[in-house]
Amino acid sequence: MRVWAVANQKGGVGKTTTTVALGSLIAAQGKRTLLVDMDPHASLSGYIGVEGGAQGSVYDLFGAGGSAASVSSLVHDTAYDHLFVLPASAAMITLDRQVGTRAGMGLVVKQALAAVADEFDQVLIDCPPTLGVLMVNALAASDRLLVPTQTEALALAGLERMLRSLGMIERSRGRPLPRTIVPTMFDARTHASRACLEQLREQYGDVVSQAVIPTDTQIREASAAGVPLASWPAARRGGLAYRQLLEELQALPADVMAEAAA
Ligand SMILES: Nc1ncnc2c1ncn2[C@@H]1O[C@H](COP(=O)(O)OP(=O)(O)O)[C@@H](O)[C@H]1O
Numbered sequence: 210m211r212v213w214a215v216a217n218q219k220g221g222v223g224k225t226t227t228t229v230a231l232g233s234l235i236a237a238q239g240k241r242t243l244l245v246d247m248d249p250h251a252s253l254s255g256y257i258g259v260e261g262g263a264q265g266s267v268y269d270l271f272g273a274g275g276s277a278a279s280v281s282s283l284v285h286d287t288a289y290d291h292l293f294v295l296p297a298s299a300a301m302i303t304l305d306r307q308v309g310t311r312a313g314m315g316l317v318v319k320q321a322l323a324a325v326a327d328e329f330d331q332v333l334i335d336c337p338p339t340l341g342v343l344m345v346n347a348l349a350a351s352d353r354l355l356v357p358t359q360t361e362a363l364a365l366a367g368l369e370r371m372l373r374s375l376g377m378i379e380r381s382r383g384r385p386l387p388r389t390i391v392p393t394m395f396d397a398r399t400h401a402s403r404a405c406l407e408q409l410r411e412q413y414g415d416v417v418s419q420a421v422i423p424t425d426t427q428i429r430e431a432s433a434a435g436v437p438l439a440s441w442p443a444a445r446r447g448g449l450a451y452r453q454l455l456e457e458l459q460a461l462p463a464d465v466m467a468e469a470a471a
């Protein structure tokens with residue numbers, strides 16, 4: 210089982226879009242794919258049409274009010290083959306206050322996922338934009354971090370903040386977390402977009418994916434319609450870019466090694 214977290218401490222950069230797009234493409238390869246919605250705003254759950262709330266969500270893994278629930282008891286089927294969702298709920302906002310300082314709370318999600326390691330081939334975790342117990346859990350549970358980064362000047366500050374937080378988390382987990390920066394909402398016609406991409410490549414080199422996700426209004430249309438990209442053929446440019454990104458990620462040596470060791 211591979212686990213990828215999708216995170217950036219800036220909102221609106223394409224985290225949820227990237228999680229659903231990659232997840233739907235991996236599921237279409239016939240791999241059992243679990244999308245974990247770690248954002249209390251539950252936009253991924255809403256996108257896929259799955260309600261958390263009273264029926265249970267990531268919140269229940271933490272056992273804040275009693276015993277902790279298992280991943281299996283919280284996973285929902287979706288309308289798409291091989292694609293499953295562990296939804297979010299608004300209650301997750303209170304987790305930092307309730308369990309944030311309790312010892313061992315950083316590994317809750319990692320341990321919960323370990324119990325279903327044989328049930329899923331791929332897990333994708335959509336993170337909230339805030340650094341707290343949810344983000345810490347997501348990064349501790351993952352073997353790769355994807356950082357969608359909007360190709361505009363202001364986005365670079367958010368990226369740097371995210372990478373600083375990651376450094377902190379790596380020190381506490383005692384081993385590095387391989388990362389891939391994914392340029393998103395690229396518009397080749399604007400100077401700002403081109404300059405930003407150039408700066409990203411200059412500053413971060415190979416950590417930046419070769420695949421660049423273009424601004425494609427069909428991506429917005431697909432999410433408004435609640436349809437994952439793999440099932441929305443009109444998003445030709447966006448779909449192609451996400452396919453290229455997936456190919457690149459699945460070929461990465463670190464992941465090949467992780468799979469061989471599993
Ligand atoms: N490549 C893209 N082209 C056009 N619109 C996009 C693209 N990626 C995301 N969007 C839209 O931008 C908005 C924010 O994206 P989202 O994935 O929700 O960001 P985040 O999860 O980082 O807050 C959504 O309305 C989404 O449909």
Ligand SMILES: [Mg+2]
Nearest residue numbers: 224225248252
């Ligand atoms: Mg989001």
